[in-house]
Amino acid sequence: MPYYRKKETSQIVEKGWAEFVGFLRQRGDRITHSRYIVFRRVLGQAEHFRADDLAARLISGPDRVSRGTVYRTLGLMVEAGFVRKVRGDDRHSHYEPVYGRGRHEHMICNRCGGIIEFEEPKIEPFIAEKCRELGFSASGYRVTVTGCCSNCKKDGAGLE
Amino acid sequence: MPYYRKKETSQIVEKGWAEFVGFLRQRGDRITHSRYIVFRRVLGQAEHFRADDLAARLISGPDRVSRGTVYRTLGLMVEAGFVRKVRGDDRHSHYEPVYGRGRHEHMICNRCGGIIEFEEPKIEPFIAEKCRELGFSASGYRVTVTGCCSNCKKDGAGLE
DNA sequence: ATTACTGCAAAGCATTTGCAAATGC
DNA sequence: GCATTTGCAAATGCTTTGCAGTAAT
Numbered sequence: 001m002p003y004y005r006k007k008e009t010s011q012i013v014e015k016g017w018a019e020f021v022g023f024l025r026q027r028g029d030r031i032t033h034s035r036y037i038v039f040r041r042v043l044g045q046a047e048h049f050r051a052d053d054l055a056a057r058l059i060s061g062p063d064r065v066s067r068g069t070v071y072r073t074l075g076l077m078v079e080a081g082f083v084r085k086v087r088g089d090d091r092h093s094h095y096e097p098v099y100g101r102g103r104h105e106h107m108i109c110n111r112c113g114g115i116i117e118f119e120e121p122k123i124e125p126f127i128a129e130k131c132r133e134l135g136f137s138a139s140g141y142r143v144t145v146t147g148c149c150s151n152c153k154k155d156g157a158g159l160e
Numbered sequence: 161m162p163y164y165r166k167k168e169t170s171q172i173v174e175k176g177w178a179e180f181v182g183f184l185r186q187r188g189d190r191i192t193h194s195r196y197i198v199f200r201r202v203l204g205q206a207e208h209f210r211a212d213d214l215a216a217r218l219i220s221g222p223d224r225v226s227r228g229t230v231y232r233t234l235g236l237m238v239e240a241g242f243v244r245k246v247r248g249d250d251r252h253s254h255y256e257p258v259y260g261r262g263r264h265e266h267m268i269c270n271r272c273g274g275i276i277e278f279e280e281p282k283i284e285p286f287i288a289e290k291c292r293e294l295g296f297s298a299s300g301y302r303v304t305v306t307g308c309c310s311n312c313k314k315d316g317a318g319l320e
Numbered sequence: 321a322t323t324a325c326t327g328c329a330a331a332g333c334a335t336t337t338g339c340a341a342a343t344g345c
Numbered sequence: 346g347c348a349t350t351t352g353c354a355a356a357t358g359c360t361t362t363g364c365a366g367t368a369a370t
Contacts, residue, residue, distance in 0.1 A: 030324060030369050052359060066327045071360065091335075091359065107296050116294060122286050127305055130278050135310030136267050144302045145287055150295030190344050190349060212334055226352040231335065251334065251360075 012100045013043045016082060019099075023080040034065045038073040039082075043097050048086055048115055051093040084140070105142070109149035116149060172260045173203045176242060179259075183240040194225045198233040199242075203257050208246055208275055211253040244300065265302070269309035276309060 017039055021031055041058060042049075055070040065073075074095060077083045082099045086106070105123075107116040123143060131138045177199055181191050201218060202209075215230040225233075234255060237243045242259040246266070265283075267276040283303060291298045 028324090032325065032369070034326065050359095055360095064327095067359095068328080068361075069326055072325085091357095093359080107291075107294070107298070109296075116296065118290050118294060120286050120290055123283055123303075126280050126282050127303070130280055131267070131305065131307070134267065134276060134278060135313070136269075136276065136305065136307055137313060138267070138305050138307040140307070141303065141305040143283075143287070144304075145291065145296065145298050146300050146302075147291070147296055147298040153295070153297060188349095192344070192350065194351065210334095215334095224352095227334095228336075228353080229351060232350085253334080 009044065013040055016043050016099045020077070020080055020082065024076070029076070033063075034069050035073050035076070037061075037063045037065050038070055039077065042074070042077060042083060042095070043099060045097055048094050048096045051095060054095075084142075086142075105144070107145040107147065107149070109147070109152055114149055114151075173200055176203050176259045180237070180240055180242065184236070189236070193223075194229050195233050195236070197221075197223045197225050198230055199237065202234070202237060202243060202255070203259060205257055208254050208256045211255060214255075244302075246302070265304070267305040267307065267309070269307070269312055274309055274311075 017036065020035075020039055024031055024035070038058065041054065045054075051071060051074055054074075055067045058065045058070050059067060074083065074093075078085065078095075083095045083097050086094045086096050102119065103121075103124075104117045104119050107118065108114075109116070120143070124141075127138065127141050130136075177196065180195075180199055184191055184195070198218065201214065205214075211231060211234055214234075215227045218225045218230050219227060234243065234253075238245065238255075243255045243257050246254045246256045262279065263281070263284075264277045264279050267278065268274075269276070280303070284301075287298065287301050290296075
């Protein structure tokens with residue numbers, strides 16, 4: 001990854017961290033080194049990640065953070081709106097950073113497990129309208145398409 | 161529930177069962193009493209249910225089926241397209257019957273946990289188009305809106 | 321000084337699995 | 346009869362939790 005790219009990412013992370021600090025202060029929670037480590041690492045994720053993977057990596061990193069703390073911090077970050085849970089179809093918790101990233105939806109390949117992101121802004125108005133109609137205050141929404149990606153269609157034979 | 165209603169439901173279940181039998185035969189799998197019990201019970205569910213709840217109920221029913229079998233049969237039913245997994249945000253598996261029911265989406269209230277179903281057929285074409293564009297063969301899709309339902313807005317004070 | 325947080329390791333718990341007995345074909 | 350299923354119970358493995366020590370305020 002070119003240096004300038006890294007710099008950009010890093011700036012976003014710092015900005016986010018400042019907001020997270022605000023969130024924690026407001027709740028009377030403490031600003032700790034461990035939380036900083038987890039926060040950086042999470043926002044640095046380019047894509048979806050598994051909580052247990054993240055924990056495993058952080059446990060053996062130079063700035064080690066324990067499993068429990070990783071999970072606890074992840075919970076805080078969800079509450080603060082920096083990440084969201086995604087696709088709980090299997091036994092693991094999946095998350096993805098949402099801070100500083102555009103809205104997008106997901107296609108999940110049942111064959112290879114890959115996740116493709118796509119944008120479809122035209123959907124949003126329909127959802128907003130339905131919410132109005134039903135008196136529902138939406139905090140967010142998620143569109144997930146399941147099936148088989150183009151790569152897997154190439155090699156594998158069967159359907160689905 | 162009035163009798164005629166029950167009769168209708170029951171007819172749908174029987175029709176579905178006939179299809180499921182076809183599905184199993186085709187795979188060389190067997191038609192068993194346990195599978196019938198689980199199948200009936202699942203299609204009879206009016207709404208979403210938790211796999212572990214269902215298992216617990218079936219274990220202590222008059223036609224008892226073991227936990228393992230419930231999970232295994234549920235898996236078959238997903239493969240056959242009679243049910244789908246829904247909202248895996250917590251630690252439990254949630255399912256809902258889809259056979260004989262119209263396509264619909266979900267709103268999930270973060271306050272009371274309630275699930276509201278709604279229909280929005282206008283979304284489908286956009287998804288189909290995206291799939292074409294990306295060479296993705298969709299087997300299905302899911303739209304989930306999260307937030308706070310009108311009921312909860314009434315009593316509770318806070319946001320979200 | 322207080323009080324919250326962390327690391328650790330043990331506990332939880334829904335789901336999966338191995339195996340002997342039962343059952344469908 | 347033979348192969349698949351079932352029930353059982355134990356194993357799995359991600360996540361949560363209790364506790365004593367540590368760090369933030």
